[in-house]
Amino acid sequence: MLHARSIASVMAATAVALPMMAATAQADDWSGYHGVEKYTARLDPVTVNNSDAAGTAQVWLADNDARIRIHVDDVLADHPHAQHIHVGGRGECPTDYDAGIHNGQRALSTLDGIDAYGGVETSLTTEGDTSAASGLAVDRFPTAPEGSVSYDRTLELSDAAADAIRAGNAVIVIHGIDYDGDGTYGDVLGPSDLDPNLPMEATNPAACGPLR
Ligand SMILES: [Cu+2]
Incomplete structure (x- = not known):
């Protein structure tokens, strides 16, 4: 089958x-x-988060089976970068105007962008579960040695993810920024709006691109 x-x-x-x-x-x-259908995304930096991260994503799709390749440069090295397929928004990346004020700093949190890209549908983990439940499984995301993520995994997508990709409503988001350039995920923006046990720097979007 x-x-x-x-x-x-x-x-x-x-x-x-x-x-x-x-x-x-x-x-x-x-x-x-x-x-087999092919979709691509150009991943552009979320500049309001002081991110230079940029790259590409490629998705080959047959029914719900997908091979997903991502390459991103200029992310914070040696730190986990959550990466997802977001669906159910406008199928777009947020703009600087969507940014909020976090701990007195202007930045775009994951929730600030949710109207644009929607919620997490697929967690692009390195192993194991790929559902939304693994959205912050920080021990199963790429850690960007030398500041680059190279990801290549074949997995089975949910109907919602596959449908959204085909409808032009799926967005790839790479998370994890170094807003203050101190070389780590720290407290400059306060706690994450996804999990108060994580610093917001660990979860804010670094790069984003709609799959087309
Ligand atoms: Cu995400």
């Missing part, structure tokens, strides 16, 4: 399987298959 296959095997099998579909008894296995 398609769901049991990795996207790599789907892609490898496509060239030989598609011409035979209509003529073989296995056609039912592929009845929902309409080819």
Whole structure:
């Protein structure tokens, strides 16, 4: 069944399987298959958070199976960077006008941007669960050695995530900033509005891009 296959095997099998579909008894296995779609996002820095982080994301999608590649440079090195597919907003990245005042500083928290990009639907963890429940699983996100994140994982998306990608309503957000440039996640912005046990620097958006 398609769901049991990795996207790599789907892609490898496509060239030989598609011409035979209509003529073989296995056609039912592929009845929902309409080819591997590709979506990309240009990840731009959330400058109001004093972030220079920028990069690209690529998503190959077949039914709900997705291979997701992300490369981002200029994030705080050696610190975990939560990264998600957000859905249910306007399918856009927030602007500086969406920023709030946090501990007396003008910055864009994750909740400040939620009308633009929506809530967390998929947590792009390095291993294990990828649901929204892992949104702040800081021990399972990339830690950006030398300030870069290189991520490549094949996973099964929820219907909501896959539908949003196809509808142009999915946004990739990379979190974790160094607002005051002190080389760590500190208290300059106060506690996170997602989890008061984390500093806001650890969860504010660093880079953002809509998948198209
Ligand atoms: Cu997020």
